[in-house]
Amino acid sequence: MIRFVIFVCLTGFLVILSQGPVSAQDPAPVQMPATTPVPAVAKGSTCSITSCHRSIIGSEQPHAPVKERDCFACHQQKNKVHPLLGGKSWELKAKVPALCAECHDPFGKKKVMHPPVKEGDCLACHKPHGGSGRFLLNVGEDRTDLCLVCHDSAPFKQKFMHGPVAVGACNKCHDPHEAEAKGLLEGPVRNLCLKCHADFGKSLNESPVVHPPVKDGPCTACHNPHGSPVSKLLKKKMPDLCVECHVKIGKKLAGVKVPHKPLQQEGSCGSCHSPHYSQAKGLLPFDEITTCLRCHDKDNLGTPPLRNIKKELAGKKYLHGPIKKGECKACHDPHGSDNFRMLRGSYPASLYAPYKEGLYDACLACHEKNLLRFAETTIYTRFRNGNRNLHYLHVANSRKGRTCRVCHQPHASDGERLINKDGASFGDWKIPMNFKITPTGGGCLPGCHRAFKYDREKPVAY
Amino acid sequence: MNVHVKIRCLAKVVQPLLLVTFFVVLLSGCAGKTAGPAGPVFFPPPPDEPHVQFLMGINDSTDIEGKSSKFSMVLTGSEQSGLIKKIGKPYGMAARNGKLYICSVSGSQVIVIDFAKKTYDFLKGNVRGPGQLRSPIGVALDKEGNLYVADTARNDIVVYDAEGNYLKSMGKTSSTEEKKSTTVGVAVYGDLVYVLDGRGSEIRVLDRTSGEQLRTVGSLRTEADPQNAVAFPTSMTVDPQGFIYVSSLAKSNVMKFDSDGHLIFQFGGATDTPGGFSRPKGIAVDDDGWIYVADAGFSNVQIFMNDRKGMLGVFGTPGLPAGSLNLPTGIAVSKDNLPYFQKLAAPGFILEKIVFVSNQSASLINSTISIYGIGAMQGSKKGGSEKK
Numbered sequence: 107m108i109r110f111v112i113f114v115c116l117t118g119f120l121v122i123l124s125q126g127p128v129s130a131q132d133p134a135p136v137q138m139p140a141t142t143p144v145p146a147v148a149k150g151s152t153c154s155i156t157s158c159h160r161s162i163i164g165s166e167q168p169h170a171p172v173k174e175r176d177c178f179a180c181h182q183q184k185n186k187v188h189p190l191l192g193g194k195s196w197e198l199k200a201k202v203p204a205l206c207a208e209c210h211d212p213f214g215k216k217k218v219m220h221p222p223v224k225e226g227d228c229l230a231c232h233k234p235h236g237g238s239g240r241f242l243l244n245v246g247e248d249r250t251d252l253c254l255v256c257h258d259s260a261p262f263k264q265k266f267m268h269g270p271v272a273v274g275a276c277n278k279c280h281d282p283h284e285a286e287a288k289g290l291l292e293g294p295v296r297n298l299c300l301k302c303h304a305d306f307g308k309s310l311n312e313s314p315v316v317h318p319p320v321k322d323g324p325c326t327a328c329h330n331p332h333g334s335p336v337s338k339l340l341k342k343k344m345p346d347l348c349v350e351c352h353v354k355i356g357k358k359l360a361g362v363k364v365p366h367k368p369l370q371q372e373g374s375c376g377s378c379h380s381p382h383y384s385q386a387k388g389l390l391p392f393d394e395i396t397t398c399l400r401c402h403d404k405d406n407l408g409t410p411p412l413r414n415i416k417k418e419l420a421g422k423k424y425l426h427g428p429i430k431k432g433e434c435k436a437c438h439d440p441h442g443s444d445n446f447r448m449l450r451g452s453y454p455a456s457l458y459a460p461y462k463e464g465l466y467d468a469c470l471a472c473h474e475k476n477l478l479r480f481a482e483t484t485i486y487t488r489f490r491n492g493n494r495n496l497h498y499l500h501v502a503n504s505r506k507g508r509t510c511r512v513c514h515q516p517h518a519s520d521g522e523r524l525i526n527k528d529g530a531s532f533g534d535w536k537i538p539m540n541f542k543i544t545p546t547g548g549g550c551l552p553g554c555h556r557a558f559k560y561d562r563e564k565p566v567a568y
Numbered sequence: 569m570n571v572h573v574k575i576r577c578l579a580k581v582v583q584p585l586l587l588v589t590f591f592v593v594l595l596s597g598c599a600g601k602t603a604g605p606a607g608p609v610f611f612p613p614p615p616d617e618p619h620v621q622f623l624m625g626i627n628d629s630t631d632i633e634g635k636s637s638k639f640s641m642v643l644t645g646s647e648q649s650g651l652i653k654k655i656g657k658p659y660g661m662a663a664r665n666g667k668l669y670i671c672s673v674s675g676s677q678v679i680v681i682d683f684a685k686k687t688y689d690f691l692k693g694n695v696r697g698p699g700q701l702r703s704p705i706g707v708a709l710d711k712e713g714n715l716y717v718a719d720t721a722r723n724d725i726v727v728y729d730a731e732g733n734y735l736k737s738m739g740k741t742s743s744t745e746e747k748k749s750t751t752v753g754v755a756v757y758g759d760l761v762y763v764l765d766g767r768g769s770e771i772r773v774l775d776r777t778s779g780e781q782l783r784t785v786g787s788l789r790t791e792a793d794p795q796n797a798v799a800f801p802t803s804m805t806v807d808p809q810g811f812i813y814v815s816s817l818a819k820s821n822v823m824k825f826d827s828d829g830h831l832i833f834q835f836g837g838a839t840d841t842p843g844g845f846s847r848p849k850g851i852a853v854d855d856d857g858w859i860y861v862a863d864a865g866f867s868n869v870q871i872f873m874n875d876r877k878g879m880l881g882v883f884g885t886p887g888l889p890a891g892s893l894n895l896p897t898g899i900a901v902s903k904d905n906l907p908y909f910q911k912l913a914a915p916g917f918i919l920e921k922i923v924f925v926s927n928q929s930a931s932l933i934n935s936t937i938s939i940y941g942i943g944a945m946q947g948s949k950k951g952g953s954e955k956k
Contacts, residue, residue, distance in 0.1 A: 480830050485810075493828075 153177050158189065165236025172235045180205060203228050216284040223283045231282065248274030264333030271332045279331065295324035313383035320382045328381070344374035355441055362442035367408070369441065378440065395432040415517060422518035429517055437468060460507030469510055478502050491547070492565025513539065608914035609891035611883035620883040620942050622891030623912040625935020629653040629688035632681055653688060655679060655936045658926035660706035660718070660753060660803070660850070663902035668924055669715065670937065671704040671898065678704050678717055680732070683905045692732030699734025701726060706753035706764070710776060716761060718754040725754050725763055738779030739763045739772065753804040755812065760827065762812055764804040769797060771804065771812060785812060785829040796831045798823055803898070807853040815848035815861060822848060822861055835872070843870065843879050850899035854921055862896035862925055869899060869925060883940060884925060893938060895928035909941055919943040
């Protein structure tokens with residue numbers, strides 16, 4: 107220990123001698139000529155050799171001049187006395203960021219600058235002598251701790267986090283110094299996203315139907331790029347997010363009496379629609395009827411269970427016109443409606459409902475509007491005995507008007523004109539129809555009444 | 569200077585002025601031409617999106633045949649008297665196969681205009697004899713091109729073939745019924761001829777071949793509920809589906825019947841709000857189902873949708889330097905000859921239909937027949953029948 111003290115004193119004495127006599131009263135710094143070459147060994151290696159500034163070279167990722175022990179790259183001596191009690195005998199060669207710009211390219215060439223960069227405060231993020239991580243940062247590849255020193259941490263602590271955010275790779279999307287795009291993004295949002303989501307981009311380009319915001323707009327129109335309490339990083343839960351643009355549907359959903367159940371469930375709009383792109387119209391994952399039958403192919407859907415439409419359609423000889431075209435929405439509003447079974451027009455929920463104007467709009471929107479208006483007609487139906495309108499007879503009966511479903515199937519049937527060949531459901535019983543068509547009329551022997559025939563040209567007398 | 573001298577001096581100055589004024593008035597009156605519009609006349613007017621444009625007017629044969637004489641026989645003598653054929657008090661009209669058929673009530677003529685061929689002719693079979701017309705008021709064609717003319721003075725329907733030769737008469741009422749009946753209109757659909765009886769307030773349905781009366785429709789005499797009957801009807805048409813449309817003066821409304829005689833709907837009423845009528849006269853329905861009603865009281869034409877969902881627009885309103893109507897009576901709509909009329913349309917205004925309206929009175933700013941084009945500006949999102 108004594109030997110070590112003697113060694114330090116001797117060394118200090120030798121240093122003072124080498125610097126020449128310095129007056130204690132006049133500690134004027136000795137200016138090193140800028141052009142004077144300094145031998146490598148003399149650049150400052152002694153600063154860190156001694157224990158005085160040894161910690162400076164201790165960084166895992168030292169600044170290049172530090173690594174080369176070139177303290178003079180940044181510092182210059184203003185006083186020969188060093189260490190100088192009560193004063194500093196060394197100073198930076200220039201102020202930051204001018205000093206940094208002597209080696210590093212200066213910033214300010216792009217539209218958007220990180221505020222510390224703009225203010226020239228490089229040391230807000232960087233450690234000048236070296237850090238534990240790359241780029242003179244005192245963080246590793248997870249930059250969360252560094253960035254959140256200034257930035258609000260709330261958006262980065264959500265239930266659902268964007269992958270790069272979760273691992274603190276802020277610089278995957280943001281340039282920490284300056285950028286042309288808002289938010290210091292490395293490029294336009296859509297391009298930036300597709301850099302990683304390349305598979306998505308490939309499918310997008312190959313899809314015939316693309317959601318317009320996806321086609322042209324930024325992904326951030328719907329997604330929060332950092333994190334969200336909602337799955338898929340959505341800004342809001344569906345359908346609230348969707349109805350911000352789809353205002354009419356939003357208004358409808360707000361007051362609809364018979365909603366489509368999936369809309370109220372977790373999948374919501376996404377239950378039926380692909381939000382980004384699809385092969386089918388309306389951003390449906392499949393053609394319309396296939397999409398609907400993905401759910402309506404069960405015997406236990408809903409309470410009480412809805413009909414298994416897939417089973418009803420299978421192998422049937424006659425399909426309702428819209429179904430033949432693969433359309434369900436011709437009759438049903440897939441978002442919900444105020445009518446029974448989400449029909450687009452009114453239709454009675456009960457088996458019996460005498461005709462009155464508007465009550466059968468669901469059917470009469472396509473079928474002859476005047477079908478049920480007149481007891482006598484030569485125009486509106488072929489189901490008549492002479493001019494006697496037998497549709498009117500059945501449905502406009504004020505005591506017991508039969509709804510269309512008593513005789514007809516709405517979706518498909520093996521009977522011509524969608525007549526219920528297997529019989530209409532009547533509680534436990536399937537009422538047989540035994541309906542037959544002739545060139546000028548027809549007849550039936552249902553479980554409702556005795557056998558009747560009708561003839562348009564030669565009316566049958568009953 | 570005494571008073572008499574003063575008067576004489578004044579007379580010397582005024583006399584030549586009066587003479588010049590007389591000739592100016594005479595020349596302009598004889599010319600019979602209406603003033604042309606300074607620019608395109610659109611309905612509705614700017615800044616609204618235009619849907620109807622006034623295209624041209626017809627007063628006489630020179631407007632079609634293009635003969636240059638603007639002088640009547642008053643000035644030029646007899647050598648040109650045969651060149652100019654005027655339209656006297658037009659009423660009912662029909663447009664079919666590129667031709668326009670105009671009933672000239674006071675002229676006792678049916679004028680046949682072929683726009684493509686630029687011909688303007690009187691009906692060939694309208695000559696002394698059983699085919700001579702007295703007061704033709706309505707005209708219709710059947711699928712073979714035969715012409716059915718309702719003559720209110722003869723009180724029957726006079727039938728001509730497609731060449732204009734007289735064929736037969738039908739719909740004459742018995743002498744006892746004669747006093748209760750006035751034939752004011754005719755329409756044809758399939759094998760049926762509908763005769764509009766103004767005084768009798770009903771539509772008589774005739775067999776097209778035999779002329780036998782089959783039934784009546786909307787009869788004020790026989791309908792249990794007068795609300796379901798026409799009342800002093802003035803005009804009638806049939807749409808492509810066979811529905812009958814009638815305008816009634818006493819009800820100031822329009823009624824739609826099916827061929828069984830059921831009232832499908834009625835609209836209008838004596839009101840000056842849009843959709844109401846004062847004196848509804850000519851009525852037409854186009855292939856898209858739009859209903860056009862010419863109103864002699866309001867001097868306009870209102871267009872309605874056929875599903876009672878509302879009104880589409882109005883045109884021909886009075887007070888314009890050109891394109892206004894004056895006591896409109898008959899109306900006809902056609903999609904024929906669109907290239908012919910497109911040349912008259914404003915640049916960029918694409919025509920879809922042509923509407924012909926007859927005016928009882930022509931003036932310096934009104935033609936006897938006013939022709940309008942229905943369409944939309946190129947690239948416009950609104951308007952056009954495809955948007956109906």
